[in-house]
């Protein structure tokens with residue numbers, strides 16, 4: 001971190017100089033050539049080459065056209081980045097130049113035109129927002145102090161699953177896991193715990209409505225619409241109307257939530273401790289309501305789907321690889337025993353489970369391609385190639401994770417690789433072979449929370465239960481691994497499994513009546 005800070009001014013200076021000189025030249029004539037591209041069609045450019053799963057299409061194309069590939073998607077200039085070296089240039093060497101986020105329709109509606117952080121343009125507002133959420137919400141201290149709440153939520157989930165097991169009921173794990181991640185963040189942001197018995201019907205209804213709205217944004221919002229590629233066609237894009245109506249619904253609930261906090265704050269002593277993020281934001285005189293709503297949406301949206309999708313993929317892979325599953329459960333029994341459920345303090349001893357999560361993030365990064373944009377100036381990306389101003393950059397973390405030249409048997413799920421030939425490689429943004437959280441100044445600030453959340457969910461569920469794939473005797477006995485593309489890439493079909501207890505009832509410390 002220190003060395004990075006020292007380098008920054010120098011890098012920024014070189015980059016500006018580079019771009020300044022370049023701009024001088026380009027006024028007369030474009031002096032650089034574009035990176036390789038496939039043959040294009042008139043008007044649509046390369047859109048016809050991008051299928052339902054764009055991260056796959058881009059991976060296949062990059063095998064032929066290389067680590068830097070230039071695509072014309074309708075009228076949109078895009079640069080696809082598909083190797084660790086190329087990602088390092090964009091996310092590290094030229095980080096300040098590529099720290100912008102493209103203008104998304106999702107940003108316009110979900111995130112109040114980029115007034116939060118995820119879609120915020122690189123600049124003073126983003127800097128403040130980033131500081132606020134890293135210090136007040138996602139710092140190690142804040143994440144650790146929210147541990148009792150995660151414990152409570154996980155306890156409720158395990159009790160619920162126990163009841164399902166008792167009834168012999170198939171569980172929609174997709175739903176349970178996203179509820180868990182959502183409830184954890186909802187409590188941190190609003191102070192409300194909506195799954196506890198203390199919450200009213202009304203509050204529960206509101207929380208559900210927010211969650212459904214957000215899921216619609218992240219799952220159905222692809223960042224790739226007719227309106228994105230052909231701005232002059234915005235009026236025919238049905239998705240635009242849908243996003244707008246979801247936005248209206250969520251906005252109303254958030255407005256009343258903020259009013260509730262404001263009223264409460266007005267009554268309380270100034271010295272009182274404020275434990276939730278909305279209160280902290282209200283006390284920050286620079287933040288107006290739109291900012292607070294945008295930040296609230298961003299935090300809930302960024303944390304709910306990513307973490308739960310990762311947990312789902314991990315459990316799915318393990319069910320399809322019984323030997324790895326047996327190893328995970330043996331490790332859980334060895335570290336925790338059979339007399340209690342998993343605690344967060346167990347995480348550091350669960351080495352094999354950590355390797356499983358790293359392997360899952362390699363094969364199934366929940367955000368497989370994340371967008372950046374360069375600023376208003378053209379920029380060189382290598383000695384011979386450059387890109388025009390406002391080029392949308394897609395970092396294909398999925399392609400890097402599946403590169404055969406980096407990973408032996410790249411398509412195989414093999415957690416052992418992180419304990420054998422890839423020891424010490426991790427996802428913290430230093431090793432560009434594994435960048436599911438991004439890297440550089442816009443790297444995910446929620447990595448620690450996300451990682452804790454995933455470890456706790458996968459570990460607890462596999463320690464307390466065995467999971468049966470319904471209909472396995474007449475089917476293939478495998479979990480279907482099809483993907484659905486959106487802002488996040490989730491399983492196409494919900495993960496539906498039958499739980500069978502593997503711990504004695506007293507280990508779950510079930511309360512009577514549950």
Ligand code: HEM
Pocket residue numbers: 117118119130133138298299300302303304306307310365366367370371372436437438439440441442443444445446447449450451454
């Ligand atoms: C497994 C879990 C997660 C994964 C894989 C993940 C992945 C990512 C990725 C790829 C980015 C874009 C990075 C870039 O452009 O370089 C990002 C940004 C972000 N993530 Fe996460 N994330 C996860 C969990 C979380 C959680 C729990 C939070 C908590 C609120 C969070 C908050 C954010 C925010 C606020 C940004 C935008 C940062 C900025 O633009 O400055 N993420 N995440």
Ligand SMILES: *[C@@H]1O[C@H](CO)[C@@H](O)[C@H](O)[C@H]1NC(C)=O
Pocket residue numbers: 172174175178494
């Ligand atoms: C399972 O849960 C997901 C997420 O909440 C939902 O979209 C899906 O419709 C549910 N599927 C079934 C079969 O209940």
Ligand SMILES: *[C@@H]1O[C@H](CO)[C@@H](O)[C@H](O)[C@H]1NC(C)=O
Pocket residue numbers: 351352354355358418419423424425426427428451
């Ligand atoms: C997996 O990744 C985490 C965080 O990125 C890291 O702390 C850990 O050392 C890695 N574990 C293994 C076994 O590779």
